[in-house]
Amino acid sequence: MSITLKALLKSPWVFHLSTGSCNNCDIEILDCLTPRFDVERFGMLLAGSIRHADVLLVTGSANRKCIPRIKQVYQQMPKPCVVVAIGECSLSRGMFIHSYNCPLPVDKIIPVDVYIPGCPPKPEAIIAGVVKLIEKLSAKPEKK
Amino acid sequence: MGKRTIVPIGPYHPLQEEPEFFTLTVDGETVIDIDVQIGYNHRGIEKLSERKTFDQSTFAVERICGICSTSHPYAYTRAIEDVIGLEVPLRAKYIRTIIAEGERIHSHLLWLGLAGHFLGYNTVYMWAWKLREEILDVMEILSGNRNNYAMFKPGGVRRDIKKEDIPGVIKKIDSIIPTLEMLKKAVIDDPVLHARTKGVGVLTKEEAINFCALGPTARASGIARDLRKDCPYGAYDRLNWDIIVTDNGDVFDKAVVRILETFQSIDMVKRCLLSLPDTEIDANIKNIPPGEGIGQIEAPRGECFHYVKSDGTNRPARHKIRAPTFMNLPTYKATVVGETISDATIILAAIDPCYCCTERMAVVNQKGKKLYNGEDLVRLSQAKTEKIKSRGGKFAARTKGIK
Numbered sequence: 001m002s003i004t005l006k007a008l009l010k011s012p013w014v015f016h017l018s019t020g021s022c023n024n025c026d027i028e029i030l031d032c033l034t035p036r037f038d039v040e041r042f043g044m045l046l047a048g049s050i051r052h053a054d055v056l057l058v059t060g061s062a063n064r065k066c067i068p069r070i071k072q073v074y075q076q077m078p079k080p081c082v083v084v085a086i087g088e089c090s091l092s093r094g095m096f097i098h099s100y101n102c103p104l105p106v107d108k109i110i111p112v113d114v115y116i117p118g119c120p121p122k123p124e125a126i127i128a129g130v131v132k133l134i135e136k137l138s139a140k141p142e143k144k
Numbered sequence: 145m146g147k148r149t150i151v152p153i154g155p156y157h158p159l160q161e162e163p164e165f166f167t168l169t170v171d172g173e174t175v176i177d178i179d180v181q182i183g184y185n186h187r188g189i190e191k192l193s194e195r196k197t198f199d200q201s202t203f204a205v206e207r208i209c210g211i212c213s214t215s216h217p218y219a220y221t222r223a224i225e226d227v228i229g230l231e232v233p234l235r236a237k238y239i240r241t242i243i244a245e246g247e248r249i250h251s252h253l254l255w256l257g258l259a260g261h262f263l264g265y266n267t268v269y270m271w272a273w274k275l276r277e278e279i280l281d282v283m284e285i286l287s288g289n290r291n292n293y294a295m296f297k298p299g300g301v302r303r304d305i306k307k308e309d310i311p312g313v314i315k316k317i318d319s320i321i322p323t324l325e326m327l328k329k330a331v332i333d334d335p336v337l338h339a340r341t342k343g344v345g346v347l348t349k350e351e352a353i354n355f356c357a358l359g360p361t362a363r364a365s366g367i368a369r370d371l372r373k374d375c376p377y378g379a380y381d382r383l384n385w386d387i388i389v390t391d392n393g394d395v396f397d398k399a400v401v402r403i404l405e406t407f408q409s410i411d412m413v414k415r416c417l418l419s420l421p422d423t424e425i426d427a428n429i430k431n432i433p434p435g436e437g438i439g440q441i442e443a444p445r446g447e448c449f450h451y452v453k454s455d456g457t458n459r460p461a462r463h464k465i466r467a468p469t470f471m472n473l474p475t476y477k478a479t480v481v482g483e484t485i486s487d488a489t490i491i492l493a494a495i496d497p498c499y500c501c502t503e504r505m506a507v508v509n510q511k512g513k514k515l516y517n518g519e520d521l522v523r524l525s526q527a528k529t530e531k532i533k534s535r536g537g538k539f540a541a542r543t544k545g546i547k
Contacts, residue, residue, distance in 0.1 A: 065183050
């Protein structure tokens with residue numbers, strides 16, 4: 001395991017990117033950081049700037065005005081990085097699939113590593129998703 | 145006048161969870177102008193709603209906003225009931241009131257927490273959100289989900305409240321009151337919060353009237369306007385309560401209004417649960433006649449307005465939504481200008497903005513001149529079809545005979 005990846009898994013800082021969502025997933029992400037779920041005990045912290053983040057949490061069905069911004073934010077992110085799509089909208093656009101303003105699901109715009117379904121996913125589901133991601137990343141080098 | 149600097153904020157910034165773009169023009173530390181660009185949340189729900197049936201649209205409008213996921217279905221179902229001229233059964237009215245007030249509690253606590261966070265007072269943030277979890281548990285017991293309750297349907301509610309659930313729910317609501325009292329004292333009596341919020345971002349009564357401010361933003365400026373009192377719906381006319389009004393219009397007063405309303409809502413939920421009448425919960429609607437209807441309700445942020453036009457089919461012919469933030473957003477011009485840039489954060493958050501509610505269609509050019517509205521776009525779209533038809537070829541052959 002490279003040293004950067006090891007450092008990333010020790011304390012993944014998350015940045016959350018709302019791409020035209022209904023706020024629900026965003027609030028559930030914030031909920032994870034507050035006392036009942038408290039992911040800070042695993043070293044996860046909400047980063048204020050994308051340049052400090054290791055994990056990008058994407059919510060919402062990307063709309064036309066957002067798509068250039070999503071690409072820009074992804075480019076600004078330090079690599080290696082991980083992208084987590086949260087909620088039905090960012091997975092498949094959900095009920096907005098017929099909308100004129102939501103042309104693409106998020107994984108057609110930027111590469112997505114983990115998908116967490118739900119409308120909105122419960123905080124438990126979000127934590128489970130991130131834990132699976134960490135397991136997956138730390139298991140990879142052992143197979144070689 | 146000194147040198148002007150433009151400070152761009154956004155669209156992705158740690159200030160608020162939704163994307164929006166503020167341009168602050170500052171002179172030294174003082175903000176002298178503000179411009180807001182929105183549109184990062186527009187998903188075309190009004191148009192989507194027109195291709196769904198009346199029943200399906202109830203769930204579509206729930207996805208307008210995650211925090212107001214009761215207000216929009218409530219206003220929408222009221223608009224449909226207005227088309228029919230239907231009176232909802234009494235028990236359904238009570239259940240709707242319980243869910244709407246539960247939403248108000250969690251929304252106000254959410255705002256209080258975020259306001260504390262913006263002021264660098266993370267203790268308030270953590271306490272408020274911890275209390276909010278208890279309310280979400282109550283909502284989960286009553287409706288089956290933490291958010292997006294899916295309780296509403298035209299003519300009533302989809303789910304009854306069981307008798308055996310009520311004592312547990314009341315016990316749970318009672319258990320948060322002491323902690324909430326503690327939080328109220330911590331916020332209202334704190335000298336640091338006084339220094340940061342008193343006299344900051346003042347919206348005077350005249351300005352509030354001129355900008356048509358709604359909800360807690362208006363009530364903090366001394367305007368006693370609340371739809372629950374002014375044109376009662378649900379069970380509000382059966383409950384004895386008073387509108388909470390404060391006079392100063394600053395950020396502190398907006399916080400006070402919201403905190404006091406939280407207590408009031410807890411009281412309302414309890415009284416509704418204890419006096420649930422035994423009637424049907426659903427007036428089975430068979431069909432919706434042609435006509436127009438409006439539905440207004442008092443959402444946590446102000447008046448939420450829905451307009452539905454029915455043409456006798458099972459789909460709305462037109463569905464128009466106006467969310468409270470749409471009216472509250474322009475008050476930035478009165479509140480932020482003249483304050484320092486470090487206070488801008490909390491003033492921008494003080495109206496409890498909800499951009500995903502607000503973003504309906506309007507194409508605007510850089511000078512703020514409106515180019516197209518909804519009707520113009522429909523006309524443009526129809527003109528394009530005509531153009532394609534007249535061009536001939538495969539498409540024209542397929543649509544032959546269709547006018």
